[in-house]
Amino acid sequence: xxxxxxxxxxxxxxxxxxxxxxxxxxxxxxxxxxxxxxxxxxxxxxxxxxxxxxxxxxxxxxxxxxxxxxxxxxxxxxxxxxxxxxxxxxxxxxxxxxxxxxxxxxxxxxxxxxxxxxxxxxxxxxxxxxxxxxxxxxxxxxxxxxxxxxxxxxxxxxxxxxxxxxxxxxxxxxxxxxxxxxxxxxxxxxxxxxxxxxxxxxxxxxxxxxxxxxxxxxxxxxxxxxxxxxxxxxxxxxxxxxxxxxxxxxxxxxxxxxxxxxxxxxxxxxxxxxxxxxxxxxxxxxxxxxxxxxxxxxxxxxxxxxxxxxxxxxxxxxxxxxxxxxxxxxxxxxxxxxxxxxxxxxxxxxxxxxxxxxxxxxxxxxxxxxxxxxxxxxxxxxxxxxxxxxxxxxxxxxxxxxxxxxxxxxxxxxxxxxxxxxxxxxxxxxxxxxxxxxxxxxxxxxxxxxxxxxxxxxxxxxxxxxxxxxxxxxxxxxxxxxxxxxxxxxxxxxxxxxxxxxxxxxxxxxxxxxxx
Amino acid sequence: xxxxxxxxxxxxxxxxxxxxxxxxxxxxxxxxxxxxxxxxxxxxxxxxxxxxxxxxxxxxxxxxxxxxxxxxxxxxxxxxxxxxxxxxxxxxxxxxxxxxxxxxxxxxxxxxxxxxxxxxxxxxxxxxxxxxxxxxxxxxxxxxxxxxxxxxxxxxxxxxxxxxxxxxxxxxxxxxxxxxxxxxxxxxxxxxxxxxxxxxxxxxxxxxxxx
Numbered sequence: 258x259x260x261x262x263x264x265x266x267x268x269x270x271x272x273x274x275x276x277x278x279x280x281x282x283x284x285x286x287x288x289x290x291x292x293x294x295x296x297x298x299x300x301x302x303x304x305x306x307x308x309x310x311x312x313x314x315x316x317x318x319x320x321x322x323x324x325x326x327x328x329x330x331x332x333x334x335x336x337x338x339x340x341x342x343x344x345x346x347x348x349x350x351x352x353x354x355x356x357x358x359x360x361x362x363x364x365x366x367x368x369x370x371x372x373x374x375x376x377x378x379x380x381x382x383x384x385x386x387x388x389x390x391x392x393x394x395x396x397x398x399x400x401x402x403x404x405x406x407x408x409x410x411x412x413x414x415x416x417x418x419x420x421x422x423x424x425x426x427x428x429x430x431x432x433x434x435x436x437x438x439x440x441x442x443x444x445x446x447x448x449x450x451x452x453x454x455x456x457x458x459x460x461x462x463x464x465x466x467x468x469x470x471x472x473x474x475x476x477x478x479x480x481x482x483x484x485x486x487x488x489x490x491x492x493x494x495x496x497x498x499x500x501x502x503x504x505x506x507x508x509x510x511x512x513x514x515x516x517x518x519x520x521x522x523x524x525x526x527x528x529x530x531x532x533x534x535x536x537x538x539x540x541x542x543x544x545x546x547x548x549x550x551x552x553x554x555x556x557x558x559x560x561x562x563x564x565x566x567x568x569x570x571x572x573x574x575x576x577x578x579x580x581x582x583x584x585x586x587x588x589x590x591x592x593x594x595x596x597x598x599x600x601x602x603x604x605x606x607x608x609x610x611x612x613x614x615x616x617x618x619x620x621x622x623x624x625x626x627x628x629x630x631x632x633x634x635x636x637x638x639x640x641x642x643x644x645x646x647x648x649x650x651x652x653x654x655x656x657x658x659x660x661x662x663x664x665x666x667x668x669x670x671x672x673x674x675x676x677x678x679x680x681x682x683x684x685x686x687x688x689x690x691x692x693x694x695x696x697x698x699x700x701x702x703x704x705x706x707x708x709x710x711x712x713x714x715x716x717x718x719x720x721x722x723x724x725x726x727x728x729x730x731x732x733x734x735x736x737x738x739x740x741x742x743x744x745x746x747x748x749x750x751x752x753x754x755x756x757x758x759x760x761x762x763x764x765x766x767x768x769x770x771x772x773x
Numbered sequence: 774x775x776x777x778x779x780x781x782x783x784x785x786x787x788x789x790x791x792x793x794x795x796x797x798x799x800x801x802x803x804x805x806x807x808x809x810x811x812x813x814x815x816x817x818x819x820x821x822x823x824x825x826x827x828x829x830x831x832x833x834x835x836x837x838x839x840x841x842x843x844x845x846x847x848x849x850x851x852x853x854x855x856x857x858x859x860x861x862x863x864x865x866x867x868x869x870x871x872x873x874x875x876x877x878x879x880x881x882x883x884x885x886x887x888x889x890x891x892x893x894x895x896x897x898x899x900x901x902x903x904x905x906x907x908x909x910x911x912x913x914x915x916x917x918x919x920x921x922x923x924x925x926x927x928x929x930x931x932x933x934x935x936x937x938x939x940x941x942x943x944x945x946x947x948x949x950x951x952x953x954x955x956x957x958x959x960x961x962x963x964x965x966x967x968x969x970x971x972x973x974x975x976x977x978x979x980x981x982x983x984x
Contacts, residue, residue: 347797347814402800
């Protein structure tokens with residue numbers, strides 16, 4: 258322990274002078290420019306939620322695991338996220354086993370602030386039974402090799418692991434609906450986490466006296482530097498965290514310049530992460546969310562695909578048409594709008610039949626294609642093709658909607674979303690006119706399809722209380738299908754449970770909007 | 774006995790092994806080894822000055838740190854550390870560098886079966902399942918069995934021992950109940966499997982050092 262003097266490594270004066278003088282002419286010892294990152298490679302282990310990041314010589318591994326625990330008292334319907342950093346002695350001879358040193362704690366805190374406090378991971382969707390069971394996500398970061406700039410690499414490893422992590426699906430059961438059964442992966446496919454944005458940490462080192470700034474310092478540069486600044490940003494232009502703990506004083510103009518450079522680099526790295534994870538890795542960003550006067554709108558974005566979800570009740574459809582749609586269209590200006598499908602359902606009872614029929618077809622579709630394709634080409638090319646897959650319609654009358662009572666029947670929501678079943682209510686005719694003027698002609702291709710459905714629609718009112726669980730197909734093996742609808746389900750569950758009624762009659766319209 | 778194992782292996786076949794050296798830049802020595810799905814990363818630092826308190830200063834001291842994939846360090850990890858340490862102490866020549874400490878840090882990357890893979894020692898795992906003996910089990914097979922044995926043999930190429938214990942067993946670790954005959958059979962099979970294993974490792978390591 259204390260006798261291991263041979264493990265400390267000191268920089269020689271020659272090396273220090275060499276690095277400083279080289280930087281005066283904008284040269285770094287490994288040939289990079291002052292604002293160049295080293296090579297970043299992201300690899301994944303065979304399990305979900307394990308990643309290995311190599312940034313130059315620095316290697317960091319991230320593992321994500323989950324567990325059902327009791328929530329904190331003051332946040333009964335939120336899950337939790339915890340980050341543990343392991344400065345393994347294999348990374349550096351000066352790292353000791355046992356309690357983390359102050360550098361390890363600092364690194365853990367920076368990553369924690371970026372991920373947890375900026376609410377990058379949606380913790381409300383981790384709630385299973387409010388007040389009793391929530392998912393607790395644990396991220397373990399193992400530093401394998403210290404080649405400099407551990408913070409950035411650790412952050413990327415944590416993000417990559419989170420994006421590929423899948424948590425088991427669990428359902429409520431038992432007499433009072435309080436028992437939770439966790440399904441193993443071969444029975445029900447596990448779900449990805451909902452990540453709102455990717456906070457990327459960018460580290461700058463201040464070397465020498467003439468405010469020389471370099472990005473992504475290597476191990477030698479770290480030994481020479483006078484101060485360090487880490488800025489955590491995301492691609493939306495938000496600054497999630499800034500850490501400059503001591504070190505040399507730096508002028509404000511330099512810090513502002515660093516932030517500007519950091520935002521460019523953050524965009525770069527986000528692209529690389531997304532590419533490594535694969536666009537279908539469950540990165541669904543919530544681009545817009547609004548609840549107003551009986552109407553709730555949500556826009557989700559997955560890569561290049563945008564999904565618009567509108568939830569309203571029958572009587573306020575005028576409000577929805579006029580106000581929200583225009584507002585939304587304005588937001589998504591210059592995008593190609595294609596109306597792909599709409600789904601509506603009524604009450605608790607009547608869905609099961611409808612769900613069973615279209616399930617086969619739509620499920621196949623969702624299995625075979627990428628998210629990009631399912632939205633884009635099936636609709637752009639031939640809007641009417643979807644019309645064939647739509648099941649019989651049924652309509653219902655308006656009803657009261659109390660936004661402040663208990664939640665909607667979640668199973669219905671799941672079934673309706675999972676099948677993406679399309680049922681056309683009467684109002685489709687009403688909504689298509691306002692849509693027409695605002696969109697381009699590709700929409701018109703899709704319009705004839707819904708209207709044809711309209712005529713084929715029949716009203717069915719069955720009073721059998723069939724459970725929708727029968728309608729939900731059990732998923733057997735893990736397929737490589739997209740988990741987008743799982744994400745929608747969980748997102749919608751949490752949001753809707755706050756504002757909908759069990760006996761609600763409401764229409765859910767899914768308009769898939771594809772953008773170029 | 775017809776056994777159907779995952780991946781079509783016979784009762785006496787090993788999983789595919791891969792090994793690479795010098796994977797870390799800061800460590801004095803490092804290796805990454807994988808047996809099928811199990812992957813382990815090991816790094817060595819040393820010899821460093823000084824020994825721990827209770828160790829003999831006349832000999833070199835070996836310190837093993839075992840890091841699991843996630844979770845707290847508990848008793849099983851300590852047990853692995855002790856096993857590895859004792860195994861290695863018998864393999865290495867300890868008198869060459871007295872009063873030094875060599876640290877070996879093992880990081881489990883993926884755990885498909887309890888793996889104690891080190892450069893020098895070549896432990897093998899067996900399990901006895903109601904009369905049938907399978908070599909090199911993976912996690913599922915391990916969970917189903919009655920007993921398993923972990924054996925470490927010196928291979929004649931890597932070991933430096935000259936005291937005639939070339940065919941002896943360095944370490945033997947058993948879990949569960951098995952018949953004495955089964956145990957001896959495991960030992961025989963293990964010894965037989967040493968040669969192909971050590972040949973594979975030798976080839977991989979040599980080809981790397983030649984680069």
